Amino acid sequence: MTSAGGPSDKRPPESSSAEKNDTLKYQLLGPSLTKAGQDKVDQQKVSEIIYNASKGSKFFNHEQDRDRNLTVKIERIRKEKARLRETRPDRDLSQYVIHVDCDAFFAAVEELDRPELKTVPMAVGKGVLTTCNYVARQFGVRSGMASFVAKKLCPQLVLVSQNYEKYSAKAQEIREILAQYDPLFESASVDEAYLNITAYCSANNMDPEETVQKMRAQILERTKISVSAGIAPNAKIAKISSNINKPNGQFRVPNERKAVMEFMKDLPVRKVNGVGRVFERELDSIGIKTCGDVYPQRALLSKLFGEKAFQFLAQCYLGLGRTKIEPVETHERKSVSTESTFHEIGDKEELRDKLRWAAQEMEKDLLRTQFKGRTLTLKVKLHTFEVLTRQTAPPRAVSSAKDLYDFAVPMLAKLEKDIPGMKLRLLGLRCSNLVSTKKISVNFFGPASAHQRPRTVEPPPHQDHEIGAEEAFEAAARQEVQDEMNDLEQLSQETGLPGQGAEDIADDRTFNDHVDFCLSRQTIREVVQDTSETALSNLMASNPPNPPNLIRKRKNPSQPVSSEPDPRQKRLFFQ
């Protein structure tokens, strides 16, 4: 075989190969093309001579056969490449995806009941604000803010305690309207949803903007809740867009490649769903502030943050995102947890009381959500704010408060033993590896099936018979590989990103001659953070901390069953 030193940049173009026997001549040159001392030689002439000299020999015929086979194989590869592009175009500009987001939802619902609150700064939440109205925002008050801080910013701030049931009921009214525009819409949280309105638009011969205008007006009229919306070719951009003309507004990024690229170019990476405080700073440290900044640094990214992050950022730069919107009911819950914060406690008996209480809360939650857990996790936060978790797999799935407590206590005891004088400010329990206690579901692929992967599997379009689980899994696996390939291809084709050759990396080392390409995440941390390691170092002497994990993106989001949504829950969407 000629695999050693195989076809390189000297390879003849496949297109003109047939009539001129170029590939065969190339093959006949043998494996030594890249050997030193050949640079000056005219390979064209050499191959011509070899060709004519060996013509008709057995060797020649054999090589000819091999060349024919390879040519056929390459043709198949090209066809497959074309097919992949056709079947799943990465930049799908054919869909109108919208993201609908209620404006200051909880606060807005409260204002419906108590209109006098409309004109005063008001927030919903006790210790921490869940939402605040736009009057309060004038003072710098934000959701997620501790209420004592908010009070300092705005002493007149009116605090209203939250009533989830009320908000859920209101959200249901809104969802009924959404369903008219896309019956398969996707709830992202109580007050957020994704819709694909492509079908609606064409059926009613309306453009997406007037459709969304109409929808928003309808929601406001019927429910008295104002919503904002983003209209875009995919969910990622729609989500970002819904924030642009908030409140009570909408924004559209047209379904054109140029418009999308331009929109992403100056967009701060932080605006993208999935980029938080930490990742933002890490990216900033290598000069990436906007999605457009990703491109010049592209060769560095997978080295610094891993392949996943590279893929993710490439998609940010390109403005790619999913267009598939599906009801949230198809997702499955992965864990149930409860935790609570309190003043520092060091007393062992008192800690056991807290644990007992957590176990009781957990029991209620498990009953409500109809699950048992095969894995039990104890979470604690030390007085230093250091967080630790300890996990066990009880001999059977657990759900009763007694079981939860009994299996959790040894973990707590071990922590107390390992950390002399341990003082906690938080204690929590989590059950994962869930086993459903719901009645047997009729639908095999439905959420109730315990060992079933929650991920929904899309059967190949030509397949109209029922597919079995094995096949479904395989299809899912194939899909994943295909997605990956498409990503890469998209990247190199549409942006002119030239493969992953070593030259690219060298070319791109603009700012970072001094940067070691093997930079670990820890090193990045050291560069961008000024943290001195907090307590626990004494513990670590005997029990060293794990090295930093090169975390990055998650893949398939999922959401708790929508019948019992936790309003605080938000979803993550990547890809």
Next chain:
DNA sequence: GACTCGTTG
């Protein structure tokens, strides 16, 4: 696979 830690929203 089990366990742990960390990030994100």
Next chain:
DNA sequence: CCTACAACGAGTC
């Protein structure tokens, strides 16, 4: 008085 939940990537063993 900087919360509570859930998901998940990734490293280690």
